[in-house]
Amino acid sequence: MTGMTDASGTGVSGAGVTDLIPAPVAVDGPARGAFPFGPDTTLWGAPGTETTQRWLRATLGAALALPLPPGRDGARDGVTLRLDDTLPTEAYRLEVTADRGVVLTGGSPAGVFWGAQTLRQLLGPAAFRRAPVRPGTTHGVPQQTIEDAPRFPWRGLMLDVARHFMPKEGVLRYLDLMAAHKLNVFHFHLTDDQGWRVEIERHPKLTGIGSWRTRTKFGHRASPLWEEKPHGGHYTQDDIREIVAYAAGRHITVVPEIDVPGHSQAAIAAYPELGNTDVIDTTSLSVWDSWGISPNVLAPTDNTLRFYEGVFEEVLQLFPSEFIHIGGDECLKDQWRRSPAAQARIGELGLADEDALQSWFVGHFATWLSARGRRLVGWDEILEGGLADGAVVSSWRGYEGGITAARAGHDVVMCPEQHVYLDWRQAPGADEPVPIAHVRTLEDVYRFEPVPERLTEAEARHVLGTQANVWTEVMEDHARVDYQTFPRLAALAEVAWSSLPAPAERDFADFERRMRAHYRRLDALGVAYRPPAGPHPWQRRPGVPGRPKDGPPANR
Numbered sequence: 001m002t003g004m005t006d007a008s009g010t011g012v013s014g015a016g017v018t019d020l021i022p023a024p025v026a027v028d029g030p031a032r033g034a035f036p037f038g039p040d041t042t043l044w045g046a047p048g049t050e051t052t053q054r055w056l057r058a059t060l061g062a063a064l065a066l067p068l069p070p071g072r073d074g075a076r077d078g079v080t081l082r083l084d085d086t087l088p089t090e091a092y093r094l095e096v097t098a099d100r101g102v103v104l105t106g107g108s109p110a111g112v113f114w115g116a117q118t119l120r121q122l123l124g125p126a127a128f129r130r131a132p133v134r135p136g137t138t139h140g141v142p143q144q145t146i147e148d149a150p151r152f153p154w155r156g157l158m159l160d161v162a163r164h165f166m167p168k169e170g171v172l173r174y175l176d177l178m179a180a181h182k183l184n185v186f187h188f189h190l191t192d193d194q195g196w197r198v199e200i201e202r203h204p205k206l207t208g209i210g211s212w213r214t215r216t217k218f219g220h221r222a223s224p225l226w227e228e229k230p231h232g233g234h235y236t237q238d239d240i241r242e243i244v245a246y247a248a249g250r251h252i253t254v255v256p257e258i259d260v261p262g263h264s265q266a267a268i269a270a271y272p273e274l275g276n277t278d279v280i281d282t283t284s285l286s287v288w289d290s291w292g293i294s295p296n297v298l299a300p301t302d303n304t305l306r307f308y309e310g311v312f313e314e315v316l317q318l319f320p321s322e323f324i325h326i327g328g329d330e331c332l333k334d335q336w337r338r339s340p341a342a343q344a345r346i347g348e349l350g351l352a353d354e355d356a357l358q359s360w361f362v363g364h365f366a367t368w369l370s371a372r373g374r375r376l377v378g379w380d381e382i383l384e385g386g387l388a389d390g391a392v393v394s395s396w397r398g399y400e401g402g403i404t405a406a407r408a409g410h411d412v413v414m415c416p417e418q419h420v421y422l423d424w425r426q427a428p429g430a431d432e433p434v435p436i437a438h439v440r441t442l443e444d445v446y447r448f449e450p451v452p453e454r455l456t457e458a459e460a461r462h463v464l465g466t467q468a469n470v471w472t473e474v475m476e477d478h479a480r481v482d483y484q485t486f487p488r489l490a491a492l493a494e495v496a497w498s499s500l501p502a503p504a505e506r507d508f509a510d511f512e513r514r515m516r517a518h519y520r521r522l523d524a525l526g527v528a529y530r531p532p533a534g535p536h537p538w539q540r541r542p543g544v545p546g547r548p549k550d551g552p553p554a555n556r
Helices: 051-062 109-122 167-182 237-250 265-270 300-317 334-338 340-349 352-370 400-407 443-448 476-483 488-497 509-527
Strands: 026-037 042-045 078-083 092-097 101-106 137-148 155-160 185-189 253-260 322-325 375-379 394-397 411-414 465-469
Touching: 026 092, 042 051, 051 078, 051 109, 051 237, 051 253, 092 488, 101 109, 109 137, 109 167, 155 167, 155 488, 167 185, 167 237, 167 509, 185 465, 237 253, 237 300, 253 300, 253 352, 300 322, 300 352, 322 352, 334 340, 334 352, 340 352, 352 375, 394 400, 400 411, 443 488, 443 509, 465 476, 465 488, 476 488, 488 509
Parallel strands: 042 078, 078 101, 155 185, 155 465, 185 253, 253 322, 322 375, 375 394, 394 411, 411 465
Antiparallel strands: 026 137, 092 101, 092 137
């Protein structure tokens, strides 16, 4: 990379500074002269680059009226896609020359695809639309060479569709938004107390009963307001296959989450025998219509284990991901303490207490998944009582769970709520819609560091990466999801992709400068983001109570 200008967001000025987000490793240029994209621009790709070829023709073809007919390798009037296994797996090199065309080389098909996202940004906001707005315009990309590679292999977004259902088209849209930001893991939160969203053919009541509720709390759980109409929806198995295939075409892995043994009231409402029937009348339960943590958890019985083995058998057929998330968080133990059956199971297994019983429950599915070539992922509560080899921890309550897991040799996804929970409010003030928890600004997210200083170099290698988590209790539609997610997801994308300096040394002013160009891309994509100056009048929710907390969050 001799002669390259650093473009990692450290504020280097001059010709090498770009408006790209996330910032690339290095840029040589831009120089005088540009390669023009027009009706005669061709596209050639080496074997293995077919997904990017299809994406370029579909996306740039629609936005800029570029047919991109097949060309030849190295054509001076075209785009050439190549693979080079001497590059890191997801790395790419993008070379733009005015009289020799565009050559995009990736270390893998994914690397080529991420380079195509950079090319799209270089073509300007018009490239983010679905149809041409200025037909006949020639779009030029200045001469330059960009070399780039991601910092982390896990760059994710978790979307909760259980609290408020997002129709399939909305999910596909979010996969496109992820791809535009070089995010590659979609954590799909499919089940919770408030709804079960995936069809399981052997257990049809999970969606027949468990996918809808009669009404919904409006605002924080302490709010007196209700939306007095049914809410629900689910994805058929063909919907899931479509989502997974659509994601794969964008080099995104879909990691499903099926919550056990807590956050399971919707499943118990559908099949009451799954609950602690010796403690409460589970036939009286319905899909929960409020927020918080339900006390109604799965019974630790053989029947429950067999039921969920059947669920996971169908889940594995739908999701080829190596990783399967089982939740494992916020399992209240009150019913187990009062349940003769649960206490008998504790005695039978020689366990110390109810926490150990949960560990046994999680361990059962860790072993079950491992035997089928998959790896269990769970929230950091799964550390309590010990964890099976190969299991991965989503560290959400702070850094401590991730530190403990990494030191024990477990892989970790760092997603502490204090930094990357995007349901938390973005600014102080009465105009923020349904304000939840502490203020987490765009700058706060930009200064998030996924690898704690306390980890050794060997321990730090267990940090697979990071993800933003979007919990939707107070997000009733896609516009609310957009508002809470953007622009902060752009900051998280740069944290996950770019090799940034220490948090205090990051040039947020330069990131803000680049965001001015990125807002135009988001506008073209129709993203209802929070404007820098505050919410539009129609984005506010006057009279809908949230639960704001003062001061900075505890940095655990």
